[in-house]
Amino acid sequence: MSAELRSNFLRTQIQADLEAARVDALVTRFPPEPNGFLHIGHAKSITVNFGLAEQFGGQCHLRFDDTNPEKESQEFIDSIQEDVRWLGYQWAGEVRFASSYFEQLYQWALYLVDEGLAYVCDLSAEEAREYRGTLTQPGRNSPFRDRSVIENRDLFERMRRGEFADGERALRAKIDMTSSNMNLRDPILYRIRHAAHHQTGSEWPIYPTYDFAHGQEDAIEGITHSICTLEFEDHRPLYDWFIGNLPVPHQPRQIEFARLNTSYTITSKRKLKELVDENVVAGWDDPRMPTIAGLRRRGYPAAAIRHFCEEVGTSRSDGTVDVAMLESAVRDHLNQHAPRAMCVMQPLRLTLTNLAEPMLLTVPNHPADPEFGSRELVMGSELYIDQADFREEANKQFKRLVLGKRVRLRGGLVIEAESCEKDADDNVVRVLARCVTSVPGTDPDDGVKPKGVIQWVSAEHGLSATIRRYDRLFAVPEPGREDDMLAAVNPHSLEVIEAAMVEPGLSEAEPEQVFQFEREGYFVADRYDHASERPVFNMTIGLRDNWSATHA
Ligand code: ATP
Ligand code: MG
Numbered sequence: 001m002s003a004e005l006r007s008n009f010l011r012t013q014i015q016a017d018l019e020a021a022r023v024d025a026l027v028t029r030f031p032p033e034p035n036g037f038l039h040i041g042h043a044k045s046i047t048v049n050f051g052l053a054e055q056f057g058g059q060c061h062l063r064f065d066d067t068n069p070e071k072e073s074q075e076f077i078d079s080i081q082e083d084v085r086w087l088g089y090q091w092a093g094e095v096r097f098a099s100s101y102f103e104q105l106y107q108w109a110l111y112l113v114d115e116g117l118a119y120v121c122d123l124s125a126e127e128a129r130e131y132r133g134t135l136t137q138p139g140r141n142s143p144f145r146d147r148s149v150i151e152n153r154d155l156f157e158r159m160r161r162g163e164f165a166d167g168e169r170a171l172r173a174k175i176d177m178t179s180s181n182m183n184l185r186d187p188i189l190y191r192i193r194h195a196a197h198h199q200t201g202s203e204w205p206i207y208p209t210y211d212f213a214h215g216q217e218d219a220i221e222g223i224t225h226s227i228c229t230l231e232f233e234d235h236r237p238l239y240d241w242f243i244g245n246l247p248v249p250h251q252p253r254q255i256e257f258a259r260l261n262t263s264y265t266i267t268s269k270r271k272l273k274e275l276v277d278e279n280v281v282a283g284w285d286d287p288r289m290p291t292i293a294g295l296r297r298r299g300y301p302a303a304a305i306r307h308f309c310e311e312v313g314t315s316r317s318d319g320t321v322d323v324a325m326l327e328s329a330v331r332d333h334l335n336q337h338a339p340r341a342m343c344v345m346q347p348l349r350l351t352l353t354n355l356a357e358p359m360l361l362t363v364p365n366h367p368a369d370p371e372f373g374s375r376e377l378v379m380g381s382e383l384y385i386d387q388a389d390f391r392e393e394a395n396k397q398f399k400r401l402v403l404g405k406r407v408r409l410r411g412g413l414v415i416e417a418e419s420c421e422k423d424a425d426d427n428v429v430r431v432l433a434r435c436v437t438s439v440p441g442t443d444p445d446d447g448v449k450p451k452g453v454i455q456w457v458s459a460e461h462g463l464s465a466t467i468r469r470y471d472r473l474f475a476v477p478e479p480g481r482e483d484d485m486l487a488a489v490n491p492h493s494l495e496v497i498e499a500a501m502v503e504p505g506l507s508e509a510e511p512e513q514v515f516q517f518e519r520e521g522y523f524v525a526d527r528y529d530h531a532s533e534r535p536v537f538n539m540t541i542g543l544r545d546n547w548s549a550t551h552a
Helices: 009-019 040-055 074-086 098-114 125-132 149-161 210-221 230-245 269-277 292-298 302-311 323-337 504-508
Strands: 027-030 059-064 118-121 170-173 188-192 206-208 225-229 253-257 347-352 359-364 374-379 382-386 406-409 414-422 428-435 463-470 494-502 514-517 521-525 536-541
Touching: 009 040, 009 225, 009 253, 027 040, 027 210, 027 225, 040 059, 040 074, 040 225, 040 292, 040 302, 059 074, 059 098, 059 210, 074 292, 098 118, 098 149, 098 170, 098 188, 098 206, 098 210, 118 149, 149 188, 170 230, 188 210, 206 210, 210 225, 210 230, 225 230, 230 253, 292 302, 292 536, 302 323, 323 514, 323 521, 323 536, 347 494, 463 504, 514 536
Parallel strands: 027 059, 225 253, 347 428, 463 536
Antiparallel strands: 118 170, 170 188, 188 206, 347 382, 359 374, 406 414, 414 428, 463 494, 514 521, 521 536
16 A cells, blocks of 8 residues: 555554455445436545555445436436546446346345335325434334235235335335334335336336445445445444345445535535536536536546545544645646646737847746656747736836836747837727847846746737636535525636637647646646637636635
8 A cells, every 4th residue: 555645544444354354355336326427525435435445456346326216317327437437447347236136125125024024014205204203202113014924025016016106105124113213213125116217117116215225235246345424324223234134145334434525615416406407507517516527627637636535534524625625736736747838818919129030939848847848939029918917007016018117928038118009998909019138038138137927929820719717616615505505606607718819839739638828827628619720728727726815
C-alpha cells in the first residue's frame, strides 16, 4: 500500500480481517441505483470501494441496485458506467444487476415463509404506519401476523403471479413489533408493483425492498465488506437478521462511513433532477452540476477528484467539507499539468506603430516544466489585448497598459502606449503603441522597466472563440437546507462570451484538453461543442480562490 495513503478505519478493519484470515481476499461493490447521474458524493464511495479493492489486491463489483423500476432508466445505467471508468476504475467481471437475482430472492422469501419468518399482510400503507408505532411507542402486531404457513405461501405465490393490485398486500418479515429499532418492526420484503422493468420487462409484478435485496445480493456475489453510508447503520441488525436466517452461500458484513457533503453543493439525486427538470441547468452534465459528468465537462481532472476524495478522509462522523478544497485540488493539479496559452476575453485592437516586420517568438508552454516544450507565435503590428488591460490614466496600482506608460507583452516586446481612438460613445476602440525593445524578454535601454505583463493575440492569426465562464451554481453555503432551493441559485453562474480571441494553436486543442489561459484561469475545450474552426472553452476554475473576497 502506498505510503501517502492516509490510514482510516476501513483500511484498518480490512487489514485486520485479512490478517486474521476472517476473509481470504477483499471483495467490495459499488451499488448505485440507476435513477440519476452520479455526483461528487458517489465519487467518494467509488474511490473508497474501488480504491480499497485496488490497495488490498481485491475486487470491486459494479452492481445496479435496480429494485425501483419506475425511476430508473438505461440512460442512467450508461452514464454511471461511463463515469466509473472515467474516474479510472474497472469493475471485476460483468456489470451486475440486482434484478438478475430476482428469482433467487423470491425463493429465499418463500424460504422465510416456510420457516414461519415471513407473512403476507393486508394492511393498507396508512394502517401499517399506524401499527408500526413511533420512536417512543412500540408497534402493534398486524392482525395478519398469525396466518398459517400454507395461507402465506398461497398468497405470496399469487402475489408473484400478479393476482393482486398494487398496494393490496405486502410480504413482511416476522421479527419484533416492539423492537426499539424501527427497522426490525416486521419490515416489508416485497411490494406489489405492476410496473415494467428496464431489465426484466413485465416478468415481475412484485419487487423486493432495498433491505431485503441488498445483503442477499452481497451474499450471492461473495462480497466480504459491504461498505455503505451511515444512514444504513440502523439497518445493519436487519441486514444481519436476513443473512443469519437464510441459507445464503456466504456471510458478508456491512460497514458504514460518513457521507461526503461539500458546501455550496447539492448531493441529492432528487434535487439534482429538479435542477434539470426545471431547466436551471442545461442537463445532468451541465458544467455547473456536481455530477461526475458535469465536473468532467467543466474540466476537473479525474486524478484531482480522486485526490480530493482521499484527502477528505473517511470517518464515521458527518460533516461538510468546504468546496474550496475540491477547487484547490483541481487548481493544484492543473497548475502542474495544463499547458499555457493566451486568450483575450474582450478584444481591444492594439497597433504597434514602429514594428516594421512581424516577429517569430518562441514561447514556453509551461513556466516551470520544460517537458511541455514551446510554441511559436507570430507577433505582427496588429494585435488584440484585453479591454480591461488598458486605461487612459490610472494610479500606480494598475500594472497594465496606460497612455505614456509601459507594459510587457507576454513572450514578446515591451511597448509604450502613445494614443488611443474612441467611438462616438467615448469607448476606446484602438490603442496605438510603440515598441521600446527589439529583443523579446529584454528590458528597455533607457532603464524604464515595465510594471506588468499582459496577454495578447495576433489580430491576423488569432481565432474567435466562445468562452463560457462559470461560477458556483448556488450563492449560499448550504443549498440543501433551503426551503426554496431554486431561489438560492446564483443568477451569475454562467456568462457566455461569444467573441473572445485565442491564439491560433488552439485550433489543435482536443476536446476535454485543459489549458491555463494566462492571467485568466483554467479552461477546457468543450467535450461536445468545441471544433477546430470554432473553439469553445469552458472555464474550469480561476487562478485563485476569490469567492470569499468577491462574495463577502
Ligand atoms: P441519493 O440520496 O442522492 O438518492 P443514494 O445514496 O440513494 O443517493 P445510490 O445510487 O443508492 O444513491 O448510491 C450508491 C452508493 O453511493 C451507496 O452505497 C451510497 O451509500 C453511496 N453514496 C451516495 N451518496 C454519497 C455521499 N454523499 N457520500 C458518500 N457515499 C455516497
Ligand atoms: Mg440509495
